[in-house]
Amino acid sequence: QGQLVESGGGLVQAGGSLRLSCADSGRTFAGYAMGWFRQAPGLEREFVAAITWSGSSAYYADSVKGRFTISRDYAKKTVYLQMNSLKPEDTAVYYCAASNVGATMNANTYGYWGQGTQVTVSS
Secondary structure, eight states: OOEEEEEOOEEEETTOOEEEEEEEESSOOTTSEEEEEEEOTTSOOEEEEEEOTTSSOEEEOTTTTTTEEEEEETTTTEEEEEEOSOOGGGOEEEEEEEESSOSOSOGGGOOEEOOOEEEEEEO
């Protein structure tokens, strides 16, 4: 069974940084594109960033472009989301996900999901 485990969330002041990690255990997602999504209370889950299976290309939501960076380390079987210049509107539960379709913005193309990690940005 595939399992994705997120970590690194927490409380940070506006302008601060956090790095989220997503480790896969139980199986390898080496051939999968990986994505990060987030969901704030009362809102729908939204795309944040995605990276291709090779790690050669990355895609970002306009709201995080220039502030967030997605990367993957095959040796550690981990995907990262480096978040800089955080804003209160970045507050949400962040989920990582794996897709054998590709690095898309569509959550429905991701078949494996982690349990989420809370990120709270105070003003």
